[in-house]
Every structure is written in C-alpha cells, then in structure tokens.
Amino acid sequence: LLSKYILYVSINLQDLNVNFYMQLTATLRNLADLPSARRQLICSGAVSELSVALEQRVNDKDVCTYVVRIFSKLSSYNDFCAALADCSRCYFLFLALLKKHQKQQDLVIRIIFILGNLTAENNQAREQFFKAKGSVNTLMSLFQTYYDLDLNAQKWYHERGGEGKTHPKHPSEAEDVLIKLIRVLANLSIHPSVGAALATAHCVVDLLVTVLEYKSVDDCEELVINAATTINNLSFYKVKSSAVQDKKLHIAEMLLKLLMSNNMDGVVEAVRVFGNLSQYHEICDFIIQKKIYKFMIALLDAKNQDVCFSACGVLLNLTVDKNKRALLMEEGGIGKLVDCLQDFGPADWQLACLICKTLWNYSENITSAASCFGEDTDTLLVLLTSLLDEELALDYSLDRDLRDYHKLYWEREFKPVAEKLLDRIQSHHSFLPTVTITPF
Template sequence: MELFCADLDLVSNIARTISILSTHEDCCDSIVYHENSFRSIVKIFNKYPGRQDIIVRFGYALGNIIAKSDNARIKLYKEPGAMTAILNLIQSYLDKDLEQMKSPTDDLGMTSPEWASDGSVEDVIIKMIRIVANMSMNPEVGYAMTCVSFGEDDDGLYANSLQQARDGGRFFDLLLMVLRRKSITESVELVMSTLSSLNNLSYYALPEMASEGPFASRQIEITQVLSTMLLTKNEESMIESTRVLGNLTRSKEVRDYILEIGGISHLVDCLDHENKELVFTTTGVLVNLMADWDKRLALKESNGVQKLIVVIKRCDGDWKLASLICQALWNFCIDSTHLYAALGIQPTNCLLTVLVDLLDEEKLFGIKEDAEIPDLIAESSEYRL
C-alpha cells in the first residue's frame, strides 16, 4: 500500500480487505508489527479525505486493531501526524454534517455518491472518534490527551507537550460540538461513542493533575452539556453521562457548578428509574457530591436521602448497589454528631430497619437465632465480611 497509494482502485480494495482482516486477532498483530502500517494508513487519510468508503473502512480497521492491542495504541499515538489527520477528518466531516443539516430538504445533499455507499458522513465521524477512544485506553495516551498542559517539561511520550495539549484540546472541542449539535434520538451511535470517549478520557483527569490541561480547562463546559443529557428519556445516554459525571465530580469546581445549576435535583430524579445501572452510576456521582456540606443540604432539600433509603430497600440482593448507597449516606452523615438531626427521625428509623433486615443472618445464611453456626458457613469469606 505504501508503494501504490496513488492507485485509487488498489487502495479501495486494500481498505476492503484490511477491514475484514481486522476482525481476526492474529491479523491485527501482524498489521501492528509491520513497521510502516500506521504510517501508510495516515498517508491515505491525508490523501483521500473525501473518499468516505475508503476512510470508513480504514477507520473501522484501525478501531478494531487498537481495541485489541495496547502496543497499537501507543504506536498510533506516537505516529507523526496521526492525531492531526484523525482530528482533521472529524472536523471535516462535522462540517459536511452541518451542511446537510442546513439543507434537510435537499435529498441530493443527503445522498452519498455511489462509490461512498459504504460510509455515510456520520459513519466516518463515529469511526474516527472510536479510534481515539480506544487509543486513550492506554494510561500514557489517556494522560497525554487529558492532562498534559502547554509547555509541560517531560520526556518520552510527553516530550511534545505543546502539540499534545493542542490535540487533546481540539478533540474535546470536537466532542462538545457533537453533543451540542446532535440529538440522541436521531444519532444514537454517534452520541454514545462521544460519551464513551469522554468516559475513557475523564478517568485520567484526577483533581491533582494539571489544572491547565485540555480536560480541566473544559470540565465546566463538559459538565454543562452532560447535565442536559440527564433531561433526555434515553437511559443509555443517561447512564454514560452519569459515568462521566462520576469522574468529573472528583473536582470541587465541578461539584460547585452542579450545585449552582440545580443539578442535584436532576440526579435525585434519576434514582426513581427502574434501570439499576442508571441508579448505580447516579449514586456514584452523589457519593462524590457528598464531600461538601452545601451539597448535602441540597440533597436533603431534594428529598434525596429518602430516595436513597427507598432504593436500598428494593436492592433485592444487589450488594454492590447497596454498598454504594451506604457510602453516599455515610458521606452525608460524616460530619454530623446526631443522626436524627442529620437524616430526620423517620428516615433514620427506616434506614436502621432496612439495614437490620439486609444483615439478617437467617435470611443470608439460614442461621436461626441462638443456633450454632456451621463451620462451613463460619469459615466462608462471605460470613467473615
């Protein structure tokens, strides 16, 4: 491919072949270990940016390769011009998408040419975002994209901190553009891919990391966009949004912003959902928010304490969720000297009743009151807990 990249028919056939081969792990390993494989693909990205069929197939292949190999993630990130080429494609196809949105009645404008029938504008954006999302699963790459600030002095992967900060910032700006422009009802896969990318990258944005890094400088903008996602009826997007908020709320600046916009009441509303995964991720956000006294007050005023108790009451053996709710309530009460004053008399009594019932040994292990505990149960890790 590196020798015949000017032959469009050959490149098109290679793209089709590699996209199929990338579904096999051994083939992916061979592509990664080939010295110039990524360089050739980046060259194709730059040479044929308008060929949606070629771009989407190579994008699909790269996403598969990077999903399977950590070495591939680092290799692609270090490949000169790779990030710039990927970001240019996202930007270019977002511009095309905007043109299509401006002329929705123009059927010709919405139809891809015959040779591009295998890749729509949105397909290309999804594939490119997926590449970066998978690449950021490597901690070094994730940190470089999220936390490396302008002028940070380092060696190795972070040697070119200026370009890395620009690339990271540009990628976050593009993700924000997607979430502000696209609807979850019309572009489910694109929005979910974008949220998944934010989830991967926000994991590395610890409060003690560079406050001027690409992510930290945009964390309020990201929180603002995610807050609107909680108002949708799409549970998948709400779950992914609360996952990102779980990472974001490690920052006090973000916690203060959520309080300011009334976000705690929206989070409390999420506790009413039947979807246990949404309830779990929402509770994780509340655990972080309870680090500050003013957020505890807002939770109480939003009837959040009572709702948490209702949720733990119907956990139905889901100990992971029950433990997280207990952590949220513990954080809520941590500075209180009197439980009744903190929670209220009725909620406190209700919580104690629920906890006693959950820890009932007869229900858990079949041990009746005053009965001798069998050795098998006594020595089990579950009972020792």
C-alpha cells in the same frame, strides 16, 4: 490452497486487471467468514503480504479500497485482529492512506473501522497507534474535513425547508466517519498514558465539544453518545493542563441538554461525565444551581445498576461539601439510596460502598439517628447488619473466580465503610430494633 493461491496472485501480478483484482479480493473477503480459511490466511502471512500490496499501489484508490475491504472484514475477528495489531508497519500504512485519500469516504470509513477494532481491546495497539508519527493530527484533520461536510449538508437541508422534518434513521456518510473516528479516540483514551496525553490535547477536546454543540441526540444518537463517552474517558484523568478541566463548565452546559433528553443511553453517559466533573466545586455549584441534583436523586429509582452507580457518584461528590448535604433530604433521597443498597448491594459491592460513603458524609454531624435518617433508620440498620454478615451477603453458589472477586470487593471496599456507618447509627440510636435476618 485456494486462499494461498489468491493471495499469491493478488500480490505478485503488478499489472493485474482491476476487475480481476476486485474478484480476487472479494473472494478473500468472503473466505474470512470461514475459520479454517482465516487461520490459513494468518499462517500464510496475509497481513504482511496484503500490506505490501497496499504499499505498492498506494496511489490507486480503487485497488487500495479492495485490499482494505479484506482487512476490514478480517479485523472483525479476534484472531486476525491480534495478528494485525502485531504488525507495527500497518499503523503507518493506514495513516499514509488516510492522508493520501482523505476525501475518499468509502476508503476512509473502512480504515477508521479497522483502527477502531485494533484499539478496542488491545492496549499495545492503542499505544503503538498513538505513537505513530502524525496519528492524532491525521485524525483531527479527518475530523475537520468530515465535520465541515456534515455542517454543509445540514445547512443545505435547512435552506431547502428541512426544518421540522423527521431526521434520517441512519447516519449520513459524513456522520458515519465521525462516529467511527470518535470510537477510535474513545478506545485510545482507555490506555493510561495515552488517555492522559489526549486529555491535555485541546484540539481533541474542542472537536468533541463541537459535536455536542452542533448535534442533538435526536439528530444522530450514536455520534453524540460516542462524543460524550470519549469526554467521560478523558475527564477521568486529573492531569496538569487538562483541556477537559479548562472547559468543564462549558462541557456541563452541553451535557445538560443530553441529560434532559429522552434518550436513556445519552442520559447515562451525561451522568457519568458529571460523576467525574463533580469533583470540582464549580461543577457542584452548577449542579445545585441548575437543580441537576434532583434529577440524580430521581435516577436512583431507575432500577438500573449502571444508572444508580453514576448518579450515586455525583451525590457522593456533592456531600463532600457539608453545605450541600441537606439536599439528600429532598425528593426522598435517603430512602432511595437505601432502596438501591437493598436492590443492588449483594450484586455490586462497589455501588454498595458508594452508597455507604454518601450516607457517611451526609451523617457526619449526626445527633440522632432518627432525625438524620428518619423513617429509613431501622431499615438501614437491618440492611447493614445483613450485608456485613459474610454467610448471608456472599453468594457461595457462584463459581470460584467470581465468588473470590465479589469477596475481595466486599472485604476491601464495602465492609470498612459499612462497619463505620453501622457503628455511627447504632451509637446515635435510642433503641435497637428486634430484627430477623433472612438470606438475600
């Protein structure tokens, strides 16, 4: 009843005292933490009513900020976020507010935060926001505004002898806007048609590359990693006039700095982008020229499933070129791939498939298993035999849905290529080892 009353008063009193309005909206915001009150707000049409309040007071920055604070708080909860995403008018309203109050950081940051929550998991919301008139142009205008503010702040910092000082632990206000804005772009790029369209938007890709140019991961970790993540998402789309493809060599140069940093999250994102871009021969040549392939082989020792998957993706693309296959002999690459297969194979059949495809490419011109795989030959034979045994490879202790999921990938992705690889090794092996197969 209290939430209904507060909502009614806050919407219907046109000349409400600002301090009283602030107290009302603060109360609504606090009620958002209570599931029962939140459900009541949803049922009482809070989304629509609060949208009306924003429309009525669009020129009043303070009142808009108070209302947006409620949306910001509520959008952190899935139930309210779903209700808000279904309100098509909210996208146009938020865009109008961003245009009207572009330099009001406290208001802008909350609206961008809301849009990030709306587009985090909802494909319909991604599409609706993208199709809203001026959506991308508004985001790009905001990006330019806060990029300029951040750049000026950096110049001011260096002009006053800031060089060499410890970077602030927390992002500046301008950086915070850029972080959340790029999060929205990253979310939008997950939608197939929206992502494909954004991949051709040179203004979007240019600004993402600009972040990698002027910021290091030590300056602002979240900003740089968000930019790399978004570039990775966009690099997935092989579309005509792709801005990512046009700038792929420059992007590779920028990612090299991130790859050589001490930030593991940054390294993983850089490797993921290289995984997509290494499908182009220019990037493969760049990887060889800069000795990046050695780093990819070294990452196989990371004992991290995601890192190994991304690094193996790069190595797989390199081995498509028969002239680049010998690189797996360097740095113990074959042994490390076999180790990854043993460590992660039963838990990740997609990764196991990548490893087998890489070894399949590498061994195309095999004359002798021993000369091709060296001391890892017998281990690989035993391992492939075990992983192809359904009773041994599949974990039947898992719940049914997860077990069916694993079995599907084992049958469709891993098994066909693993069987061909095993047959190739056996047919070029002078003798077969006596093996004892034990369950994983």
